[in-house]
Amino acid sequence: MVTKQEIKLIKSLNQKKYRQQLGLFTVEGVKGIVEFLNSDFKLNRLYTTEQIFDAPENQTLEISENDLKKITSLKNPNTALAVFEIPKSVEADKKGLIVVLDDVRDPGNLGTIIRLCDWYGVKDLICSSNTVDCYNSKVVQATMGSLTRVNILYVDLREFISNYEGTVFGTYMNGENIYTANLPNEGIIVLGNEANGISDEITSIIDRKLTIPQFGNSKDTESLNVANATAIVLSEFRRRTIER
Amino acid sequence: MVTKQEIKLIKSLNQKKYRQQLGLFTVEGVKGIVEFLNSDFKLNRLYTTEQIFDAPENQTLEISENDLKKITSLKNPNTALAVFEIPKSVEADKKGLIVVLDDVRDPGNLGTIIRLCDWYGVKDLICSSNTVDCYNSKVVQATMGSLTRVNILYVDLREFISNYEGTVFGTYMNGENIYTANLPNEGIIVLGNEANGISDEITSIIDRKLTIPQFGNSKDTESLNVANATAIVLSEFRRRTIER
Numbered sequence: 001m002v003t004k005q006e007i008k009l010i011k012s013l014n015q016k017k018y019r020q021q022l023g024l025f026t027v028e029g030v031k032g033i034v035e036f037l038n039s040d041f042k043l044n045r046l047y048t049t050e051q052i053f054d055a056p057e058n059q060t061l062e063i064s065e066n067d068l069k070k071i072t073s074l075k076n077p078n079t080a081l082a083v084f085e086i087p088k089s090v091e092a093d094k095k096g097l098i099v100v101l102d103d104v105r106d107p108g109n110l111g112t113i114i115r116l117c118d119w120y121g122v123k124d125l126i127c128s129s130n131t132v133d134c135y136n137s138k139v140v141q142a143t144m145g146s147l148t149r150v151n152i153l154y155v156d157l158r159e160f161i162s163n164y165e166g167t168v169f170g171t172y173m174n175g176e177n178i179y180t181a182n183l184p185n186e187g188i189i190v191l192g193n194e195a196n197g198i199s200d201e202i203t204s205i206i207d208r209k210l211t212i213p214q215f216g217n218s219k220d221t222e223s224l225n226v227a228n229a230t231a232i233v234l235s236e237f238r239r240r241t242i243e244r
Numbered sequence: 245m246v247t248k249q250e251i252k253l254i255k256s257l258n259q260k261k262y263r264q265q266l267g268l269f270t271v272e273g274v275k276g277i278v279e280f281l282n283s284d285f286k287l288n289r290l291y292t293t294e295q296i297f298d299a300p301e302n303q304t305l306e307i308s309e310n311d312l313k314k315i316t317s318l319k320n321p322n323t324a325l326a327v328f329e330i331p332k333s334v335e336a337d338k339k340g341l342i343v344v345l346d347d348v349r350d351p352g353n354l355g356t357i358i359r360l361c362d363w364y365g366v367k368d369l370i371c372s373s374n375t376v377d378c379y380n381s382k383v384v385q386a387t388m389g390s391l392t393r394v395n396i397l398y399v400d401l402r403e404f405i406s407n408y409e410g411t412v413f414g415t416y417m418n419g420e421n422i423y424t425a426n427l428p429n430e431g432i433i434v435l436g437n438e439a440n441g442i443s444d445e446i447t448s449i450i451d452r453k454l455t456i457p458q459f460g461n462s463k464d465t466e467s468l469n470v471a472n473a474t475a476i477v478l479s480e481f482r483r484r485t486i487e488r
Contacts, residue, residue: 035464108352112469119468121459144466179483215365215482220279222388224363225356228475231468235476238459239423 002047002067010047010071010083016133023086025135029078035145041084047071048080055082073137086135089153092124094164096186097237100126102157102202103193104226107132111142112227113191118146120234125150126188128157161205164188168207170198171229175209178233183240189233191226246291246311254291254315254327260377267330269379273322279389285328291315292324299326317381330379333397336368338408340430341481344370346401346446347437348470351376355386356471357435362390364478369394370432372401405449408432412451414442415473419453422477427484433477435470 012018013026024044027036030052037043037055046053046060049068053060068077092098099122104110110132117125132139134152161168170190190206192198198206212232214221224232256262257270268288271280274296281287281299290297290304293312297304312321336342343366348354354376361369376383378396405412414434434450436442442450456476458465468476 038464112472115466115469116472118460118462118465119458121461145464146466149460149462149465177486179486212479213486214363215485216362216393217365218362218393220282220389221362221393222359222390224475225359228356228360228472231472231475232479235456235479239480241459242421242423242457 002063002071007070010081013083014073014137016136019086019133019135024083025086025140026137027082027084027140028072028074028137030080032140032145033080033082035148036082036084039148041087041148044083044085046080046082050079053080090151092126092151092153097122098124098126098188099230100157100161100188100190101131102128102190102198104131104191106194107136107138108142109194109227110134111139113230114143114150115146116230116234117150120238122234123151125152126160127152127154129154157202158205161188161202168205169210170203170206171233172197172209172211173223175211177213178210178236179213181210183237185241191230194226246307246315251314254325257327258317258381260380263330263377263379268327269330269384270381271326271328271384272316272318272381274324276384276389277324277326279392280326280328283392285331285392288327288329290324290326294323297324334395336370336395336397341366342368342370342432343474344401344405344432344434345375346372346434346442348375348435350438351380351382352386353438353471354378355383357474358387358394359390360474360478361394364482366478367395369396370404371396371398373398401446402449405432405446412449413454414447414450415477416441416453416455417467419455421457422454422480423457425454427481429485435474438470
């Protein structure tokens with residue numbers, strides 16, 4: 001049985017404040033939990049309705065479906081919920097492609113971007129401190145396990161970018177056409193906030209502005225969603241490494 | 245004031261059955277409504293808390309914030325809700341790039357794909373009959389107005405594809421590398437269901453299988469989300485038209 005105290009603790013992890021205070025976050029669903037168990041993340045406690053995990057017995061609690069409903073933050077919980085420790089971030093090694101997010105707010109977008117970094121072999125994802133927390137349960141859910149393979153840092157962006165020695169790219173509506181631009185193997189790629197794009201402060205330290213050109217002819221078309229923009233930009237950078 | 249009957253009617257439009265029966269759907273928020281008003285879509289009735297729209301008076305009802313809360317399907321409604329008529333679909337002209345969806349279920353994914361078609365100048369989006377309804381309010385919301393610029397048809401996919409004379413592409417895990425494949429200006433691109441990809445039935449009538457190669461080296465990485473895959477595939481097809 002899950003105690004009232006445990007329910008309260010797990011529920012509190014829905015808030016960033018408590019995740020940071022306690023250094024813990026939750027993962028739900030079989031596939032996600034298995035990926036975290038197979039990674040370097042440290043398990044705190046596993047609550048499961050079925051004994052199907054390869055996890056230490058003294059950290060595993062078999063619970064009822066009813067108990068699972070009390071601790072889940074999903075509409076349709078799937079078998080188990082695990083609490084893991086938030087690891088210390090590793091400093092970025094500043095080699096290869098680095099994705100930088102300036103104030104991305106939507107958990108689904110961040111989750112998808114983490115998954116794209118994993119697919120395209122981007123090891124370091126750097127976030128401004130006001131970007132949504134990557135241990136938010138909706139982000140963890142959307143990453144489909146990719147969170148275990150991408151190193152994510154929350155930093156002072158201005159400072160991070162200023163100390164970087166390579167080329168700093170940003171995505172804008174009025175930059176070089178990304179399809180014909182000369183793109184290196186390494187560099188920082190900055191993507192901006194859903195509504196406002198990249199802030200003026202960060203724009204002032206961007207080296208090269210890139211644009212994904214529009215092929216439709218309506219002036220009313222909204223700019224691309226930040227996760228789709230990330231997909232296309234990473235696709236373009238990586239494609240060039242094949243052709244060379 | 246909004247009558248009880250009107251509330252009931254508007255609420256019923258959250259269900260595909262009633263949308264189809266009544267031939268009506270809802271649009272929420274100022275920007276979206278303005279785009280639909282400026283398009284060929286026919287307004288049925290506009291409910292707004294502010295008189296800021298260029299719409300016929302006899303079809304506009306000024307309502308209170310409280311009334312808006314009664315008819316909205318959003319947590320935070322924005323100024324107005326409009327009911328529009330579902331237009332008759334126009335037959336696809338079978339020229340240029342055509343995107344075909346085989347059983348895409350998530351409203352956010354369909355909305356994003358419609359937006360991508362708009363950006364990349366794809367005029368016709370063909371959906372299998374079990375793909376989520378494009379007049380679902382979550383889809384309408386996610387398209388950010390692009391629904392007014394893309395012609396969407398729900399058809400028997402097998403029949404549609406069989407009658408098509410050009411090349412039929414599909415995205416798979418084991419096809420030609422899309423970055424080095426020879427891609428024409430025209431063709432059908434099929435994208436599949438979130439969990440199961442393209443069905444066996446449709447796979448049997450695909451001419452060429454394409455793959456977005458993985459650059460990260462983990463075997464555990466999930467395949468890309470269908471909206472991101474669409475972004476990358478459309479980007480690759482359109483890019484080639486620049487280089488020629």
